[in-house]
Amino acid sequence: MKSRIFSGTRYLILGLGLVFFIAPVASAIEFSLRSYGNKGHTMANYSWIFQQEDFFTNITISLKLAVLSAVITVVTVVPAVTFLHLEGQRYKRIFEFLAILPLVVPVVSLAIGAQKAMPLFIQNSQYELAFFYVVIAIPYTFQSLNVGLSSIPLKTLVEASRSLGASFAKTVTSVIVPAIRSAINAAVFLAVTLSFGEFTLTSLLHWETFPVWITRVSQGNVLGSIALSMFSLIGAWTLLILVQSAQNVQKNRRSKSQVEEMEEATA
Amino acid sequence: MRKNFAVGVVAAMVVAILPVATSSVSFGAVKASNATSIKDFGGMNGLVTACKKEGKLNVITLPRDWANYGEAMDLFSKAFGVKIFDDNPDGSSAYEVQTIKTAPASKQPDVVDVGVSVLDDAVGNDIFAEYRVATWDAIPNAWKDTLNAKYYGDYAGQIAIMYDTSIPFAPKSIKDLLRPEFKGLVAISGDPTQAQQALMSVFAASVANGGSTSNIQPGIDFFKQLKANGNFVPVNGNTANFAAGAYKVVLNWNFNGPGTVAAAKQLGKNVKFVIPSDAVLQGTPYMQAINKTAPHPACARLWEEFMYSQNKGKITSQLTAADLKLPGDKLFAAILGGQNIFISGGATPIQFPTMVAKKLNIAPPASITSYAGKLAAVTPSADSQAAAKKILVAAWPNL
């Protein structure tokens, strides 16, 4: 938009937005850097984090669960939503309703129902959490992929790919996935951050992961608990940057090999 | 002579075999999960040995700075070499009962500490085990299950006013909180329809304003007026929000005092706890119980013996390596008993009268102001609590 009024409002909006989002985080970070007795600022609350036993155990299990949830999400939700857009149009509305449900049902109820229903061999494995995280993330991941798929010319792409001889699976992986890259990214980010920060269900199922550990270990240490919350926020962001870089490395590798193939073909 | 010699040999053999025989009889005959008193373990030595074998204890909803449970857990853990797992420290009594009903076997709590309001549900579902601690008789009859020994009171507290000393006016009574000096400073420690402590705070306000332990309405009216004055801040009165400056005055159990004072020091603030002069609201004691399906039944029972021990002795930081090598009964006698640990946390242990008579009680912490006035302590009954809850569910969100 080239008009002057719009560029002025753009900066105003950006400014207000910055204040709204930065102010709370900045206030909390300032708190986390306070020293004992509020006599100045120090990194002591952050070094305290690393001195706690069980820190590495818990952060590792949370990382594992986050990665597992992301993988399960992509493997299950992407084909499902693609199918609903292509040939399952009449089921689409029902699935949209079902996909909202995990968000609407209170987590407390889900936890109690799960413990009454699930067989013991599942309840005794901490990896059951990954599947629950996937389910709780479905409202976000499903909707994000739903929105993404509705904005590409899906039928055209699929027909073009089919008419060139590709199977359904190859169409999905080589044609559709690159086209909805930003939607898949959004879904993966949401699944990862949710797993890394999920507290209520995990605690109700009596498992200890990083967020649950934070609450337990920082009893009686307010500054420490604030530092841990900020660390968790920054940690989740770092995790996402790593996920993103891993994807970029893969993308570069693929496009590099394509360039090499073309060079071979023309040579 | 030969006869005497024979008798002597037999006697010696019997004396030699007897300890082994009796201990294996007590191990084999009574399983730990069926033990109803320390006699079933053959005494403290047997109990400590059995617990050391189990090596783990599952507790639930025990915050470290609540009546100094932190010290209790550390001391028990170090003395007997038991790893303690505390499920959801900030959880409620209902959560404890719910967990016993729904959790898989490995996640079951061994022991619980619950408010009276959940007892009907728990006893009705028969989830507690029968057990009488060694000091059973020192627990008042009014606060234990005299019939089946399924639950027993452990400690009680009183509602106190916690305030930041930076406020120009130091409150002495609940009515003081209506003054203009407290504008935007007064909070309550949670949701009275959810948390026992908050419910008792509203009862305290009621007693201070012409109501009683069977009539909660004056308490609700008090908070309504507090809100109209602009003094009441409807924020959750936890430590994090205190740190952020959301409130400076709150009604709390007096046994949360030591922990809160320490937390405030870390923030560079000073707080004081004072029992209000217009209402001495003593809560119903919390109840200890052993889970029938406890995964570590011996440690569960040792924990209860520990909680009801009146001994004076060492705390965690004072334990030496030599102490840890002592036989079970001597080790148990050397450590500070649970009832005294409650005193160090600012609570009143259930066996307090007996302990005072025998001069076994330690001095309470300095940060707790003990009440020196003439008002009698009052306690709302389970029925009036139930009636009050129903009124609050409708009234509290519409304050």
Place this chain on the structure above:
Amino acid sequence: MTLMTSTQDTTIRKNGGVSSLLKLTPLAPFSLIFLFFFCWPIFQILKNSLDQGKGHYGLSAYRLMFTKPYMHAFTTSLQLSFYSSLTAGVIGAVIAFYVHRSKSGFKSIIAMLSGVLANSGGVPLAFMFIAAFGAQGGVVTVLKKLGIDIYGAGFTLYSLTGLILVYSFFQIPLMVLVFTPALEGMRNEWREANNSLGGTNIQFLRWVLIPVLFPAFLASILLLFASAFSAFATARALTGGSVGLVPLVIGSLIDGNVITDQANLGDALAVGMIFVSAVVMVFYGFSLRWARGR
């Protein structure tokens, strides 16, 4: 193109049976996990809500649900969800629009940031807001120095308005994250076509942009609505129950220290929430059809 699609459809219909079931395999992993880890536990809740104890089954919990305090909780929850999702939705859509037009490096930073912020909540979020916007908060103090006293003017963080503000912190990023992919589908050619046909900016907005984006916009708002409707930890940490919301009531019934003889009422309320969201979905469907009809 339409011809090809219809022949494809008839092929499917002709073959029927096993091959049409096999065609459903893309849905299988999703459906299995959803059924096993969600539907099965939820069925337990439905069963419990009808359980009046000691083997009787009936609707007593539901009758209780329709009394004043619980109905009031539903209306408050609906108000909160409606206003916060609409506000955050519009703001989020505008921000998404500006993000969409920036470079791809900046875009992915915003996406990651949004992912992290969208999952913030509970005690940490309440703390951050009190530290910034509470009566002694950083921002409030700065504004006071500039002569603006928002607390004097009647603003308070611990009210419905305050909750809307706090909810926006995770709802706006959620909106940005979920709506931006829809913007990716816009084509510059549409703009050029509009201009070459003599259309103004406003006409472009009204006849091209908004109708195309409306379904995705509505779907994203629906997500915000549901997340606000069920948010629990943040509301509890901030208000301590003084604003009556359905998740808080359910929490106190199932998990609270005080009321324990009405746990199946908590289950009934959970079923009530599902029912309300079904009604909202119906409105969503009607809105879409109405939008397409224009």
